[in-house]
C-alpha cells in the first residue's frame with residue numbers, strides 16, 4: 001500500500017512531518033510520501049522522505065509567471081506529483097498537459113477524481129495512479145472507505161475497464177489503520193490523506209496507527 005500525505009496549506013511543520021514519515025517508512029517498510037507546499041520541497045526532500053509536489057503546471061520553460069514547473073519540482077527533490085486535486089481542479093486538457101510535463105521531468109503521477117466516472121476518464125490519459133476522493137468527505141474525518149465503500153469499489157472497476165495496470169488510491173477522511181485496511185479490502189492500492197497527519201499533535205504516532213492496518 002502507498003501512503004501519500006498531502007500537507008495542503010495546513011500550518012504544520014513540513015520538515016517534522018517529513019522526518020516522522022521517513023522514520024515510519026524505514027521502520028515498517030511501508031511506502032510513505034509527503035507532498036508539502038512547493039516552497040518546502042527541498043527541505044522536505046532533504047529529510048530523505050519520498051517527496052511529491054501537490055501540483056505541476058502543464059508548461060515548459062518560458063513566459064509562464066506563477067507556474068510550477070515539473071522540472072523545477074524534480075530539481076527540488078520531488079519524485080512525483082498530484083494533479084487535479086479537488087482543491088486544485090484542472091480542465092481535462094490541463095490534466096493531460098500536466099501529465100506530459102510530469103513525464104518529461106521523470107515525475108510519477110497521481111491524478112485525483114471525484115467519482116468513478118471521472119476515474120475512468122482520467123485513467124484514459126495515462127497517469128501512473130489515480131485517486132478517488134469524494135469532495136464532501138474531504139477533511140471530515142469520516143473515511144471514504146467506510147462512509148462510501150461502493151465509490152471505492154466502483155472507482156477500482158472504472159479504472160480497470162480502461163487500464164487495469166493503473167493502481168487506484170482512495171482518499172477523504174482516512175486516518176486510522178482500520179480505514180487503511182478497509183481501503184485495501186475494497187481494492188485500493190494506497191491512500192491519499194491530509195488532516196489525519198498534518199493536523200495531528202504527533203504525526204509519527206498517527207502514521208504508525210495508519211500503517212498498522214496494512
Ligand SMILES: O=C[C@H](O)COP(=O)(O)O
Nearest residue numbers: 006139172173193194195
Ligand atoms: O489530499 C488529501 C485529501 O484531500 C483528503 O484530505 P483529508 O485526509 O484531510 O480528508
